[in-house]
Amino acid sequence: MLRLDQVKLSLQESENDLQKKILKKLKIRASDLQSFALYRKNIDARHHQLYFSYSIDVCVKDEKAILAKKLTNVRKLEPKAQAPLHPGIVELHTRPIIVGFGPAGMFCALQLAQMGYRPRVFERGSQVEKRIKDVDAFYQKGVLNEESNIQFGEGGAGTFSDGKLTARTKDVRVQRVYDMFVQHGAPNEILYDAYPHIGSDILVEVTKRMREEIIALGGSIHFDSKVEALLIEADVCKGIIVNKQEIYSDVVVLALGNSSRDSFQAFHAQGVLMESKPFAVGVRIEHTQKAINEALYHSYAGHDSLPQASYRLTHNVEGTGVYTFCMCPGGQVVAATSKEGHVVVNGMSNYARDKENANAAILVQVDERDYGEGIFKGMEFQEKLERLAYTLGGSNYKAPAQRVSEFLEDASDGEMIEPSYPLGVTYTNLRKLLPANIVYKMQEGIKAFQKKNAAFKNGNAILTGVETRSSSPIRICRNEKMESTSTAHLYPIGEGSGYAGGITSSAIDGLKCAEVIISKYNNEGCK
Structure with a gap:
């Protein structure tokens, strides 16, 4: 089997055109092609022209002849298979x-x-x-x-x-x-x-x-x-x-x-x-999905063949990672607490990803330097933030929220965003929710993201807290x-x-x- 990488289709073409692309790339006739299957599909939006880029696994009649051509982005695929499972010899006396x-x-x-x-x-x-x-x-x-x-x-x-x-x-x-x-x-x-x-x-x-x-x-x-x-x-x-x-x-x-x-x-x-192990804490950020599509797809935004755009952004502040996590296109911020008197946020989307807003967590890595030594110190730190979020939200499971411009203390503006958190939000100062060093790193991260994604320049984007459950402490x-x-x-x-x-x-x-x-x-x- 061969793998073909970077087989490209324009937005005007369909996957029905892939066979023609394969034949042209391999320089063979249709009778020489036995079968093909998609291995990976991606969107290449790095240049002014936007493409769908495919990796395709292909079976042909004469594999050696094609490999002898030394074609670009064509290689022999070495199959990776798991060894078959066989029950062991130790007697299991009871069901696991x-x-x-x-x-x-x-x-x-x-x-x-x-x-x-x-x-x-x-x-x-x-x-x-x-x-x-x-x-x-x-x-x-x-x-x-x-x-x-x-x-x-x-x-x-x-x-x-x-x-x-x-x-x-x-x-x-x-x-x-x-x-x-x-x-x-x-x-x-x-x-x-x-x-x-x-x-x-x-x-x-x-x-x-x-x-x-x-x-x-x-x-x-x-x-x-x-x-x-x-x-x-x-x-x-x-x-x-x-x-x-x-x-x-x-x-x-x-x-x-x-x-x-x-x-x-x-x-x-x-x-x-x-x-104890390091983890991360932060907030959810919401933009309109339309703004995210425009930031990433530019003039192609809204094209029928394109999925809702998504992003993943990272930045390093004084040796600490600040990053977006669990980006949910066309989704909503959800109330994810499992304990009374605590507020926790997360994000979700349905298959269609057709809601108005996009959301993602903005997280800052934390470790024992932030919460102290001890097996459960990280867990206690999470709980402290969740209880404070509950209080700042009004002690009724509303979530504390703030516009990005206010969190950054600048005067930027943009289109208004309606928060999607289902129990409602209370606008407050999120700088009171998180420790000062985490606030600073998050602010620096957001400023860096504004240079990487135009949607982040909207000062009216909504931050909602607190996100604490992205990984185990x-x-x-x-x-x-x-x-x-x-x-x-x-x-x-x-x-x-x-x-x-x-x-x-x-x-x-x-x-x-x-x-x-x-x-x-x-x-x-x-x-």
């Missing part, structure tokens, strides 16, 4: 337990179920149908369910996001994750789009189908089932206590979300080794076999455990863990 049903837990459970291990999943939050109702009740009445919300429940926090599948790893499991999503109803274009996304509305249905397959294969999923403690004897995890019941297993997978603060503290008190220590360094038979995985960031990397970590379990244990005791 998975704590948490976000992306890491879900993909671990699905892989185990497909290999006959019939996992038992325990999720503190509700299944997605009830979860949607609970989130809507919070938006409409301001009544928060601390166990069923944007953070906790089936699918994890990623269910109420954009369903972005950004992967900055070359792990061969990336394609496996995308394939599994498509098999359960995700749009086919995630297989080749350079910036794949599912959309929250479709992700809800995909999550339900994954749940249904796990159950059909003999697994079980227990919602509204918060694990209260681990059963640990002589530094070996023997099971869990959930709903006041002791449930035993030779394998316990901890797939917690990064908001599971009470669980971190409870398990640490039982002797599970953890450490702790890491549950594990070895190269993914097993806790302090507690045998305990497998901490995913974002909450400190080993992933986002849907794709969490799903990959879940698959890796399933492979470790399968390679070690047979499934005879799971039948």
Whole structure:
């Protein structure tokens, strides 16, 4: 198989023209082309002329003859395949337990179920149908369910996001994750789009189908089932206590979300080794999507064949990273708290990305120099900011907000932006929300972004706070076999455990863990 890079189509051309482009690039006849498939699709907007740029995998009759031509951007593709999975020889006496049903837990459970291990999943939050109702009740009445919300429940926090599948790893499991999503109803274009996304509305249905397959294969999923403690004897995890019941297993997978603060503290008190890790805090910024399209597509903005534009910006201020995160085109800012008396923001988009505003987090990296030494000092720092955001918002779950010009203390203006946070905002001074050094770094970051993206020059863009849950403030220590360094038979995985960031990397970590379990244990005791 050959891979062709930089096959370009203008906006006036369609993908039906790709075959002609391939034949011309390879200098062959149609009869010499056996098949082709899209590998990657991107938008090249670096120059005045805007193109779609494709990488395409091609099968031809005479591969050697084409390679002998030494054509530019044509290369032989060396296949990368995972070694087949074979059950191990250690007897597994009980079905494996998975704590948490976000992306890491879900993909671990699905892989185990497909290999006959019939996992038992325990999720503190509700299944997605009830979860949607609970989130809507919070938006409409301001009544928060601390166990069923944007953070906790089936699918994890990623269910109420954009369903972005950004992967900055070359792990061969990336394609496996995308394939599994498509098999359960995700749009086919995630297989080749350079910036794949599912959309929250479709992700809800995909999550339900994954749940249904796990159950059909003999697994079980227990919602509204918060694990209260681990059963640990002589530094070996023997099971869990959930709903006041002791449930035993030779394998316990901890797939917690990064908001599971009470669980971190409870398990640490039982002797599970953890450490503090750096993370980031900040706010959400909103512009109109029209302004983002114009800033990135210029005169092509509004063309029917173009998707909503997105961006990713970074800057370094005195050795600290300031960056945009989880950019949601045509989306909204959401109320993402899981604790009464706290305000947390995040962003989400549906598949169509057709709402008026675009939003993204602007985050500043923080570490022990900002919040002090101690395993839970970072977590306590997050909580302090969330409580202050609640107070500044009016102590009614409205979010504190401010125009960029006021935050930067300059006189710039521009089109007015209507905030999309569902419970309303209270305009206030966000410089009172964040520590002075973080405010300074964020201000410098925004000024740098104004030079990179014209939409950021609008002083009326809205900042809404506070964003604290982009990654976990702790890491549950594990070895190269993914097993806790302090507690045998305990497998901490995913974002909450400190080993992933986002849907794709969490799903990959879940698959890796399933492979470790399968390679070690047979499934005879799971039948």
